[in-house]
Amino acid sequence: MGLLDGRVAVVTGAGHGIGRGHALELAKEGAKVVVNDLGTTLSGEGEGKDADLTVELIEQRGGEAVANYANVTDFDAVGGLIDQAVTEFGRLDIVVNNAGIARDAAIWNMTEADWDAVIDVHLKGTFVPTHHAVNHWRALNKKGEDVSSGRIINTTSGAGLTGNFGQANYTAAKMGIAAFTMTVSLEVFKLGVTVNCIGPAGATRMAASIPGAGIEAKEPDEFDEWNPMDPSLSSPVVAWLASDKAGHVTGQIIRAVKDEIVLMQPWSNGPSIKKASKRWEASELTALMNADLFNCRAPGLRY
Ligand SMILES: NC(=O)c1ccc[n+]([C@@H]2O[C@H](COP(=O)([O-])OP(=O)(O)OC[C@H]3O[C@@H](n4cnc5c(N)ncnc54)[C@H](O)[C@@H]3O)[C@@H](O)[C@H]2O)c1
Structure with a gap:
């Protein structure tokens, strides 16, 4: 018995890194997973079928998954992503908004394109899947169906919650995602749908790009024992938030870094x-x- 038996999840940006870790964890707990990934570089260029790698890993481990290659900022294509969960697996319960890119530069060097691309992928890329998923659940609810298994889990970052040199675009988006989480949690409360936000960490290519950090990029499946740099260390928290056990938790911002889980306090x-x-x-x-x-x-x- 898994925590998520019978559940269907969409995880964005799940071809690599932290998203791959979430997809593997949700599948391990019994969810069927739509693995979304545009297959871009760290700075958001190009496209590829990187989602296939995660689907293969899930299938090798006995789970069920399908790939989706939509850009999370593409309104119509993401409508298709939500439909895909329903047509492939019969329902939608969980959306993990994880896709992200980085284009770090101090404010005086940051170009308009650096600003727009990062705000677009993180902030609009969280809004679009959430919008479509909530409309899907609202339509079912209007027909009298119970949609209280609905879960949205967004992704912020420690840098976004405290500020970080060279990341005005990224931190603005990540703080925005925390505010978005709190607002949407209020809006969907009556549906019984929860909306929370995770602040993960790990030795992904994004973390490895931090100058002087000395981090070597690795995928979660390359770690076979506990390691503080494993990008999947926040994934059990995501799986728990996605489950029935966390139906009472909404509007929360939770960092899960190494072996510590921290409830962030809102502005007061x-x-x-x-x-x-x-x-x-x-x-x-x-x-x-x-x-x-x-x-x-x-x-x-x-x-
Ligand atoms: N790595 C860390 O330490 C860390 C810390 C805090 C927060 N985060 C956040 O975790 C999330 C995952 O980051 P990561 O470190 O695993 O990075 P990553 O680069 O390894 O993975 C990001 C994935 O998102 C995909 N992607 C990018 N743009 C997309 C788009 N428009 N549509 C669909 N997919 C797209 C990429 O192809 C890639 O597979 C991001 O939101 C990031 O900001 C990471």
């Missing part, structure tokens, strides 16, 4: 100052802001 109010229904004067703010908001008396310090 910090220290504040108030002025009894009067407009602030800019000139009075220096002392108050430094003392009461930034807890310092040295205006030279940066916060």
